[in-house]
Amino acid sequence: METRRLLICKLCAALVALLVSCAAPPAPPLASPTPEAPAALRPSPPPAASPSPTRSAPTPTPGPRTLRLWVAEEGPALAFVEALAAGFAAASGAPVEVVPRPADGLRLSVATAALLGEPPPDLIWANQEVLAGLLADGALQPVGRELGAAAVPALTTAATAGGELWGAPVAAQGVLLLYFNRALLPAAPVTSDELLVMARSAVTPEIAGMVMAWDEPPWLLAWMSAYGGAPTDAEGQTITLDRPETVAALGLLRELYGASADETVSFGAGQRFFARGNAAITIDGDWSLSRYRAVSDTLELGIAPLPTVPATGRRAAAPIGGNFVMMHRSLEGEPRERAQALLDLLVDPATQRRIAAELGRLPARAELLAEQSFDDPALAAAAVQARVAPGLAPTSAVRCALFGIDVWLPSVLVGRLPQDEAATRMQREAEACLAREPEGL
8 A cells, every 4th residue: 555655756856846847947037128329319311222214215306207208300300400409408317208200190180189188299390381280279378489589481470370489490301393304494584474475485295385283372372472372371361363463473473384384283293294394494392302303314414493573673482491399288387498408409500501401491590591501502502592481370371371362273273263353363262261261270
């Protein structure tokens, strides 16, 4: 019994020892709090680093908008205009895009671009017919009358309507000249009387005295100018066909027609007749010169200005045309300023001399016609004509006056209508045409 009690006591002692060894160690004594320093003595915390700003690429400054120049030229003439535009772009830093367009479709191309909402041309280089058409369409804006101040008067007239200049004249062309066959005539006629005599004397069964576009208005207008007449007044607003000057010009043209024994049915046939050496004289435009020079091996070609009329002492001269640079009506702001600078370059005397030298055309500036000597006999004769040639304003009255002439001139030539009555009928036809025209130019 005693032994059992002793064993239980030992077990209890071992159990107590085990419990004491497994108990958690006592927690360390709490540290005494450190007194807080005054705010003035506390160090300032370092400033927080601000985030680095994100650097974006600089926005490039946009360059000047490219000017769109539509040009009714081809071949070497187009290449010359492209060179002028490239030189301007290099000097000014303003790019110019040259777009070739045929003259007979340019007006339609401008209208089509407007219908389709496409960008129109800023500038247009073309002839006076295109100018008149675009002006009638309301597609142009004035270019500034100072650009025409130094131009050949006929060119300024051809680009002026309503007191505004609608195209800067840059070259003159479209001049009627007298071509003669040196194998048949020793020299060109100087007066209309000499022209009549030479035309009659040259006629043989194989040779016509003279061939030309007898029934087309420009050929009559040349003689009207010699008599002091014109299809309209100077502003191109009033038709002036029913005048003594028209009657006199019709009489001279009818006399020349009768003296020439021209049996050709068309001017194209007459041109071939002259080129083959079967006509002594033709009055034709400078645009036909290359055709005649192409057969120069068989045609001894002479070139001269048109003759004078003894009754007036004035030289016959048909209206001349040329090349003009126009501004589209939508051009404005800074692009317009650059376009104006390009026009200034084109009418500058130095550029005008280049146009004459490289294009074989007359310069548009009047003083250059007087001071410049032309080695080419065709340009020399054309310069004489251009100094005295009239211009045709781009107006409805002018278009209708030409229409009136076109309707009744053939009847005069074949003797079906007296010349005084023809002038009256031309006037009435032109006025009826004008009455049908819409209000405006």
